[in-house]
Amino acid sequence: MDVNTKKMKKNAFRVTKHRGFTASRIRVPGGYLEAKYLGMIQNIAETYGNGIVNITTRQGFEIPGIKFADMPKVNELIQPIIEGLDINQEVLGQGYTASGTRNVTACVGNNVCPYACYNTSLFAKKIEKAIFPNDLYFKVALTGCPNDCAKVRMHDFGIMGMTLPQYDKERCVNCGACVKACTKKSVSALATVNCKVVRDAHKCIGCGECVLNCPTGAWTRSHEKYFRLTIFGRTGKKNPRLGEDFIKWADEASIIKIICNTYDYVKNYIDPLAPGGKEHIGYIVDRTGFEEFKKWALKDVQFPANAEINTPIYWKGIKY
Amino acid sequence: MGYCLDQAGFNQILNEWSKEYFVYAPKLFKDGGSFSDTDRIRYGEIHTVEEIVFDRKSDYSYKEILLPLSQTLFFFTDDMVKEADLPKKGAVILLRSCDLHAVKRLDEIYLQNGCEDYYYKRLRDRVKFILIGCQHSFENCFCVDMGTNRIDNYDAYIEMKNGEIYVDNHNDVWKPLFTTYSRRTPEVIPAYATENKTHIHIPDGITPDIAHSKIWDEYDSRCINCGRCNFVCPTCTCFTMQDIFYVDNGKVGERRRVWASCMVDGFTDVAGGGCYRKKNGQRMRFKVLHKVYDYKKRNGYHMCVGCGRCDDICPEYISFSNSINKLDAAIKEVSINAVK
Numbered sequence: 001m002d003v004n005t006k007k008m009k010k011n012a013f014r015v016t017k018h019r020g021f022t023a024s025r026i027r028v029p030g031g032y033l034e035a036k037y038l039g040m041i042q043n044i045a046e047t048y049g050n051g052i053v054n055i056t057t058r059q060g061f062e063i064p065g066i067k068f069a070d071m072p073k074v075n076e077l078i079q080p081i082i083e084g085l086d087i088n089q090e091v092l093g094q095g096y097t098a099s100g101t102r103n104v105t106a107c108v109g110n111n112v113c114p115y116a117c118y119n120t121s122l123f124a125k126k127i128e129k130a131i132f133p134n135d136l137y138f139k140v141a142l143t144g145c146p147n148d149c150a151k152v153r154m155h156d157f158g159i160m161g162m163t164l165p166q167y168d169k170e171r172c173v174n175c176g177a178c179v180k181a182c183t184k185k186s187v188s189a190l191a192t193v194n195c196k197v198v199r200d201a202h203k204c205i206g207c208g209e210c211v212l213n214c215p216t217g218a219w220t221r222s223h224e225k226y227f228r229l230t231i232f233g234r235t236g237k238k239n240p241r242l243g244e245d246f247i248k249w250a251d252e253a254s255i256i257k258i259i260c261n262t263y264d265y266v267k268n269y270i271d272p273l274a275p276g277g278k279e280h281i282g283y284i285v286d287r288t289g290f291e292e293f294k295k296w297a298l299k300d301v302q303f304p305a306n307a308e309i310n311t312p313i314y315w316k317g318i319k320y
Numbered sequence: 321m322g323y324c325l326d327q328a329g330f331n332q333i334l335n336e337w338s339k340e341y342f343v344y345a346p347k348l349f350k351d352g353g354s355f356s357d358t359d360r361i362r363y364g365e366i367h368t369v370e371e372i373v374f375d376r377k378s379d380y381s382y383k384e385i386l387l388p389l390s391q392t393l394f395f396f397t398d399d400m401v402k403e404a405d406l407p408k409k410g411a412v413i414l415l416r417s418c419d420l421h422a423v424k425r426l427d428e429i430y431l432q433n434g435c436e437d438y439y440y441k442r443l444r445d446r447v448k449f450i451l452i453g454c455q456h457s458f459e460n461c462f463c464v465d466m467g468t469n470r471i472d473n474y475d476a477y478i479e480m481k482n483g484e485i486y487v488d489n490h491n492d493v494w495k496p497l498f499t500t501y502s503r504r505t506p507e508v509i510p511a512y513a514t515e516n517k518t519h520i521h522i523p524d525g526i527t528p529d530i531a532h533s534k535i536w537d538e539y540d541s542r543c544i545n546c547g548r549c550n551f552v553c554p555t556c557t558c559f560t561m562q563d564i565f566y567v568d569n570g571k572v573g574e575r576r577r578v579w580a581s582c583m584v585d586g587f588t589d590v591a592g593g594g595c596y597r598k599k600n601g602q603r604m605r606f607k608v609l610h611k612v613y614d615y616k617k618r619n620g621y622h623m624c625v626g627c628g629r630c631d632d633i634c635p636e637y638i639s640f641s642n643s644i645n646k647l648d649a650a651i652k653e654v655s656i657n658a659v660k
């Protein structure tokens with residue numbers, strides 16, 4: 001059997017432990033999928049795979065037990081899924097054209113969750129559109145609020161929804177619910193002064209607990225959606241660590257721009273000898289220094305007026 | 321007398337009214353809901369008919385115009401007191417039948433229950449009411465069973481049909497305005513809900529013993545004592561006082577009155593640390609009986625007008641109407657226990 005494994009991997013087929021058998025990976029940006037595609041996935045698994053579908057940790061599907069020879073046929077069958085999910089594709093009908101940049105994952109977001117500060121699925125799709133396909137190893141995840149159910153701090157780019165709470169003191173009856181919620185469930189940014197509520201703008205993480213708990217609507221959400229961007233969290237063998245806060249009160253456009261800029265930075269600085277052309281961005285930043293990264297990342301980025309940039313950043317994590 | 325106006329015509333009238341009145345109606349507050357990308361319908365000042373939300377129930381009632389959530393009554397310093405100014409204009413309030421019935425409850429408490437409340441009266445005297453027709457009932461409404469689905473003591477009645485506004489005017493002062501801006505003068509008969517999906521039955525024979533029923537216990541854990549049911553209610557009238565000294569100048573301050581809720585912590589706290597209704601079930605009992613029992617004992621009619629807003633808003637899906645419907649069983653339960 002003569003198969004180019006490099007090409008195959010780039011095409012989102014895995015080299016598995018079973019010789020001659022591969023697994024097809026289907027990306028679902030934001031984990032948001034019309035149910036009709038499940039039938040197509042079932043069909044592939046039962047026609048060319050071993051009848052099993054693995055739900056991946058990155059919200060995709062992995063269909064194992066596919067013979068190498070059947071890869072073109074599988075690519076034919078996944079074409080409607082690729083088109084239906086509006087995935088960028090360089091060559092029509094040839095499956096996924098890269099796999100380095102991983103599926104953009106997201107928690108369920110405000111389609112369902114009361115805590116979520118925005119539509120995570122929509123923003124995930126927007127980011128996917130801006131960055132895929134690309135061979136560079138990027139992991140991006142989105143979560144609706146600082147509860148971080150999507151564990152975005154373990155990603156290169158973690159996006160956390162925020163709302164800028166708006167206070168109408170004329171509607172406040174001093175019931176104390178917001179202060180209690182912020183103190184017990186969040187960061188104690190609220191205090192009662194003269195029977196009205198005062199918010200410590202610097203402390204506030206925009207979780208929206210105050211809004212959720214206010215029975216009169218004295219607290220409401222800002223019309224604008226805001227985000228916290230955490231950077232260069234990672235798992236892995238060498239030095240796993242949590243992402244640190246980079247920008248607070250960022251908007252969609254600035255986040256997309258920062259991620260795109262980072263591709264340029266990585267292209268320029270990635271270790272040419274990195275095994276498999278894969279290097280966690282964080283290690284590159286460890287090498288060039290944070291300031292160099294920042295210079296590239298913030299190029300031509302326009303932030304909202306209230307954005308806070310956290311600099312310099314030092315990461316912790318486990319070292320061996 | 322009935323009038324039919326186009327939207328531009330009605331907006332002319334709103335414009336005329338604005339010289340003398342603030343006009344308040346249910347309107348949509350974009351992104352004003354608790355959850356992201358959700359709106360809120362509550363009362364606000366309007367300038368055009370397009371801003372009025374006719375097809376949904378408002379989450380909060382008109383009450384906040386007559387009885388602001390937080391109202392500064394006066395300012396004080398060492399030896400002087402200055403009363404807070406009245407709003408610069410009177411108010412025209414658009415509201416549905418249940419809410420207009422609720423005004424009677426507010427009046428009862430603030431004007432007829434002992435001495436007149438000065439601050440309420442000075443606002444109330446300058447308010448006109450326009451009834452919004454209910455072509456159908458909304459979710460959780462039980463106005464029919466409460467007898468609050470119809471009313472005729474309005475200044476004017478309004479409904480929107482096929483982009484036209486139909487008005488029945490009772491206020492002679494407004495007659496020239498409507499005559500000038502209307503296109504036709506059809507007969508206009510107020511629409512009202514004749515049928516609700518939700519039904520309640522308030523039994524006779526409630527006695528104070530009902531406090532010992534077990535029906536209240538489930539609310540100990542179900543209710544989170546947030547007070548939303550009181551804050552949305554068009555008939556809740558409780559308030560508390562705040563005397564504060566300004567942070568910048570401790571010699572000057574103000575007295576405010578703000579809404580209070582019998583469901584929220586602190587309502588029954590008294591000097592010395594006493595608290596009379598600690599459990600949420602006890603608070604629920606107090607609220608329910610206040611709405612459909614003891615208020616009536618004093619005033620001859622029920623406080624609750626069946627708007628259903630308390631059911632609409634409860635984050636824990638506690639149904640007030642359903643709690644009323646448990647009273648029958650509760651009466652039996654406590655009477656059997658009494659015999660034992």
Ligand code: HEM
Binds near residue numbers: 588589590
């Ligand atoms: C000179 C004697 C007293 C004065 C001047 C006085 C004054 C007051 C005032 C002003 C309130 C209203 C507080 C509020 O609404 O925030 C009140 C409430 C109350 N008082 Fe007194 N009181 C006196 C004696 C007593 C005594 C001897 C008792 C009981 C043995 C009592 C029991 C209560 C209770 C149960 C309340 C209602 C609690 C509440 O609604 O917060 N009081 N009193």
Ligand code: SF4
Binds near residue numbers: 181187189204207208
């Ligand atoms: S948004 Fe969150 S952190 Fe900020 S004040 Fe409200 S509850 Fe506190």
Ligand code: SF4
Binds near residue numbers: 172173174178197
């Ligand atoms: S929850 Fe709302 S009403 Fe209660 S104290 Fe906070 S802002 Fe005021």
Ligand code: SF4
Binds near residue numbers: 547549633634
């Ligand atoms: S009944 Fe519902 S709305 Fe009322 S206090 Fe309890 S939880 Fe809040």
Ligand code: SF4
Binds near residue numbers: 555611625631
């Ligand atoms: S108790 Fe509930 S149904 Fe009755 S008037 Fe108040 S909010 Fe409306």
Ligand code: SF4
Binds near residue numbers: 583607
């Ligand atoms: S006691 Fe409770 S139910 Fe009655 S009017 Fe006051 S807040 Fe409303």
